[in-house]
Amino acid sequence: MTQRHRRTPLEYVTASLAHPLSFAGAVVAFLTGALLVTLIVLDILGLVKNPYLGAVTYLLLPILFILGLVLIPLGNMRARRRQAQGEEEKYPVMDLNDPGHRRRFLIFGVLTIVNLVIVSAVAYRGVEFMDSVQFCGKTCHTVMKPEHTAYSFSPHARVRCVDCHIGRGADWYVRAKLSGLRQVAAVALHTYSRPIPTPVENLRPARGTCEECHWPAKFHGDRIKVKTHFQEDEANTPNHTVLVVKVGGGSTESGFARGIHWHVANEVRYTASKDRERIYDVSVRYRDGKVREFKRVGSEDVSAGDSLETRLLDCVDCHNRPTHIYQMPEEAVDAALVDDAMDRTLPYVRREAVRLLRGSYLSEADATTGIADSLRAFYQREYPDVLTQSGDAVDAAARTITAIWRRNIFPDMNITWGTYPNHIGHRDFPGCFRCHDEEHATADGETIAQNCDNCHTLLAVEEESPAVLEQIFPGGVSGQVEAGTRQP
Template identity: 35%
Template sequence: TRRSRLRRLFRLPRSRRAIGALVLVIGAFGIAFMVGGFQMIQWTETADFCGRCHTMGPELAAHAAGPHSEVSCGECHVEPGVSGWIKAKINGTRQLVEIVTGTFPEPIPPPEHDSLPDSKDTCGRCHDVARIDPSNLVTRLQFTEDESNTRQFVGLMVRPGSSDILDTSRGVHWHVLRDVEYWAEDPFAQEIALVDATAPDGTIREYIDQDQIRIAEDVTPDVEEIKAEMQQVQMTCYDCHNRVGHPISNPRRGLDADLSAGRIDASLPYIKREGMRVLWGSYPTVEAADAEADKLANMYELHYPDVYKTKPAAINEAIEQIKLLYRLTATPEMKVTARTYPDSLGHTDYPGGFRCHDGGHYLIENGAVTSKTIPSSCDTCHTFPQIGGAVASLPIGIPPATHDDSEYVFNHRDIAPSVDPGGTACGECHARDYCANCHETGAVTVEHDQMLIGHAQSIKESPTGAEACSYCHQPAYCARCHNEPVLPGGAPLAAGDPSAIPRGPPGLRWPLLATVPV
């Protein structure tokens, strides 16, 4: 019968040796299944697995070349423990459905703060903020966008800060050692409307963005509206180091690196400026970007025929390198440009620290706005940058109390009327090259007394025009009011970019980039 045949087929072994062999076989299969399953789980948290679905070439390339290349995706994006793993797989299933059905967003939005593990469980496993050196020397080589691509050195002392949470006058890292919360208008947190900073004694200092104020004598309704409509975020490492896992090199730094290494010939006229123009652009396809880069040869043929005839190989090599840089900074099929994802570390290409330290976030006391703001002096997070053909002397010590005045950069001439600090108290810390670093730019010819209402006229009257302004001000700073670039050397700003949108107007929502027609 059928039952007897099944019994003969699946009958249990009768000898101990056969039973032992069966147990070994079953155990081997069980161990292999567990090991394979564990390895499969680990693989699902690697860049190799994640990159098979997310068509984000620059993200993967940046991770592979970045300082965290040995850190898997899951170590930063998945909360530790079983619950975190289950949550990640549920979210991954939703993403899989979006990919299969073609409903995934383009570009991929940045992760919300609530979806990321606590930075103490990720960054804190390797980086102890309390033990980071209070000052770090940073030097960089950059090239200007003039005809000769002038080579410049930039040097400054960055002040990460100390472990003293009571000292907030200088440095950066006390932000994550203290209880600091903010409310932002957009998913990138490029427009911060309200900031709450809790002191060790429990007192709260609240600062409101000037663009959110309707009645200065009573901002309570404004604060209530902000807290009701915007997301509350606890400040963590992610707020400044938001691209640390995927440090995509922006066009400016990418071109500087290539020019410095000789991969692009710095003697080609305006190659830095033209490379910036190509790389900051928005294109429907990679081929369209390549076609724009190829036009550089026509530019040299038309305007620099001698260069075109004598350096054809250098021109072609520069074009090919610019094409490679584009592939490392943009993904047109996902509508991702070089400006899609702001990098909040610094403030040269994006608002960065100026999101709060812009002089426009005012302290609230008894429901009314005061004249006090979040500190915004140039030396709060770093020393005054030294820019020139060679790095000048950098002051390292704690500056005198007079330097805390936000207007000191303008009125210090009352103490040191000459570019040579010798014979004055300034000479104890500063050498002549430090002063000449600013004075030789023409910035001192600009009168700042009436800058708020008359800076356009002051710029017109300055011998160097807006070039003097660019020594202190970055494009992102001016873009708070200006929709178009106003500083020489500033990158073209795409419509809808966080750096291109003036502060205050409503409607700053995802996506923050120009829509590319397909």
């Protein structure tokens, strides 16, 4: 190196890519960089809506891009080491008075800034993407399909998955992403359990999630509910239950606590089987500091086979299905009849719909044809006139029944009726009666009460035309049914 040749920018770039490793790195970085920019622009413009593309754009490509960039200096270092050949390795000296050096510095600086812009855009959009319902609910399609489907028909269908499952703050974010990595591995290796087990272990306490939107002190007083169930007779006769649910409110600060949400203002701890279905010991620390312990009668024998867990009761111990609401066939069909999604003048349609829903089908396609064919066959056999006159209504009913089946049954994930119990109430699952069963008692024999009026006032139970409904809805019932039974 006697004659100092002033390199052009191009020469400088080619020189720094002389080593094959650097060259390969540059090719990878250039290709993935160009692809990244294109995909990000398409994504920002909203032109592509494919969850897998998101995973490629924000997870796979950035890793390749950064790998490519890292290879360039790595190659340079090796080249320098080879030049030095045993002598002490020298680092290049940068002299900004030298126009050549200045040019290199400029090129290096500009390229670095371009790379930083790409990487930070990817990081920003990537975090946003990983928080999206699309990523959580659709990327691993089979695995999350049941939860995503049930969620889509729930009162929380506009709330992002991460608002309940992660909440705000970096610590839970990092925890969630670490456990996410384990889940990705489980999906890749097909080792995840079907169905996904519930309850979710280590779900963030509700204080950091639900209470970001719901204010415990402000849980409205009493709530009137009208539940309509249809009989299994030819006329599908509706019966009404009218109850005033004492929802109540409770906040530790104000000292105000009444009704069902009394639980929020008092500390209730319980020891239960891992699935939280069998509850043994319950202890309450009342707001005035008093403590009481209730033990399940004979729990020593019963608890022997269970591995137990103790928990501070919070929102999800009752609201364990605020959004992944799976229905039971009876309630789903009742809701469809209330909504007129099924023609209630079709004889025995309530009974037949429940029977068909409880049938076993191997797949969605199997259920679709099975339900449609059997319903037609039933009317063909029993009411041929109805079929000729109202064939369309029969087919529409079959479509509604199929839709109910499709949003509740997922053969790939082994999810069927009742796989995921719902703890609100006590009709289809033990729910409140896991504790309020008169079987949990203090040492002096006081129990957790099952007194019906503590939780609701029953104004009518399964009556065809309760007088109270006439008072509430003069001129006809507007059938209100359980949460989450909205029709598609």
